[in-house]
Amino acid sequence: MKLTKTKDLSLPAGVLGLAANADCSRLYAATMDGAVYECDPAEGAVTQFAAKHGSYASGCALLPDGKTIVSAGYDGWLLWHDVASKECFRRVLAHTFWSWQLALSPDGSRVASVTGQYLVGGEKYEPASCSEPTVKVFDTQTGNLVQSFDHLPPVLSVAFSPDGKFVAAGNMMGAVHVWELDTGKLAAKFATSDFTSWGIIKSPHFCGGIYGLAFTPEGKSLICCGMGQMTDPMAGNGKMTWQCWDWQASEPQKIGQIREGDGGAGLMEVLNYASSGLFIMAGRQAQGTWNAALFSDSGELLASLDTKSRVTRAVFSPDGQTIYLAATIGQPHRKNGSWPDYGRVHVVDVM
Numbered sequence: 001m002k003l004t005k006t007k008d009l010s011l012p013a014g015v016l017g018l019a020a021n022a023d024c025s026r027l028y029a030a031t032m033d034g035a036v037y038e039c040d041p042a043e044g045a046v047t048q049f050a051a052k053h054g055s056y057a058s059g060c061a062l063l064p065d066g067k068t069i070v071s072a073g074y075d076g077w078l079l080w081h082d083v084a085s086k087e088c089f090r091r092v093l094a095h096t097f098w099s100w101q102l103a104l105s106p107d108g109s110r111v112a113s114v115t116g117q118y119l120v121g122g123e124k125y126e127p128a129s130c131s132e133p134t135v136k137v138f139d140t141q142t143g144n145l146v147q148s149f150d151h152l153p154p155v156l157s158v159a160f161s162p163d164g165k166f167v168a169a170g171n172m173m174g175a176v177h178v179w180e181l182d183t184g185k186l187a188a189k190f191a192t193s194d195f196t197s198w199g200i201i202k203s204p205h206f207c208g209g210i211y212g213l214a215f216t217p218e219g220k221s222l223i224c225c226g227m228g229q230m231t232d233p234m235a236g237n238g239k240m241t242w243q244c245w246d247w248q249a250s251e252p253q254k255i256g257q258i259r260e261g262d263g264g265a266g267l268m269e270v271l272n273y274a275s276s277g278l279f280i281m282a283g284r285q286a287q288g289t290w291n292a293a294l295f296s297d298s299g300e301l302l303a304s305l306d307t308k309s310r311v312t313r314a315v316f317s318p319d320g321q322t323i324y325l326a327a328t329i330g331q332p333h334r335k336n337g338s339w340p341d342y343g344r345v346h347v348v349d350v351m
Helices: none
Strands: 004-011 015-020 027-030 036-041 045-046 056-060 068-073 076-083 089-093 100-102 110-114 135-139 145-147 155-160 165-170 175-182 185-191 196-198 206-208 212-215 221-227 240-246 254-256 265-273 279-286 292-295 301-305 310-316 322-328 343-350
Touching: 004 027, 004 036, 004 045, 004 175, 004 292, 015 068, 015 310, 015 343, 027 068, 027 240, 027 343, 056 076, 056 100, 068 100, 068 165, 100 155, 110 155, 110 165, 135 165, 145 175, 155 175, 155 301, 212 265, 212 279, 221 279, 240 265, 240 279
Parallel strands: 015 056, 155 212
Antiparallel strands: 004 343, 015 027, 027 036, 027 056, 036 045, 056 068, 068 076, 076 089, 100 110, 110 135, 135 145, 155 165, 165 175, 175 185, 196 206, 212 221, 221 240, 221 265, 240 254, 265 279, 279 292, 279 310, 292 301, 310 322, 322 343
């Protein structure tokens, strides 16, 4: 198997969120300039939506009818956009801090957003609790708050189960909580220290966390990704890693992880499954040969690619033969008073 980049779509700013319509003839990108863009992957045309967030647009989700986009931003707001007119018709203040990540339930009826700022809570530099719920779930038709949950901040990742009955969230300290949506009850929790580092060089503090989270297609397990431990958090060179956990066991336990030698170093932010059961992990590379890789459902590394960028989201085509990777290229500098386009959507063939 091989991953081959066939095309790059260019956007004005780094892409942090990505969604697609049913046949992937249209892509929707949330970007660092606060905007949402509609992209035509065949023609390369890009159209900006009218409303912008007051800071980075961190995520976006397309409702199943293809008529509405919900976007989230570091300004804490969720915006509802009409796809046809490109106008915003609803604004909901979800958080007083950043929305780190957005997730849509499988049936499109719910959208979840997670937040939380790392503020020191004690002498051991452990995070302080948050003044507001860090996991919130909203009704996509009305914008009403459906559920809210407390989880130690910052909460960096969120995912719905395939049946839509559960929502899971992972935080900086490597703790994952799973809640039942109908009742609001905590269904499971587990923690791993493998994604969190305590820096002893330059700036003592905690760093890392679970940046990507996904239920396996049958819903029985949860897979999470981030970056392995390191003594210098400023270096960003911890081991690229994923772990799979049986969350339904009476005592949740790790049942799989990336195999030794399969990855290099860097922060992994992306986990997503194809309809075939294969999954992709991607992010940014510090050392090694790839920053996006495809794995079998048993955890075997099947193919990899160095995109020369930071990958933030991934969307599979319905047949699993194409992957669209949201990305940011380098650290731009103004030229003649203008910023160059530094956002990308990589179009990658799976062969």
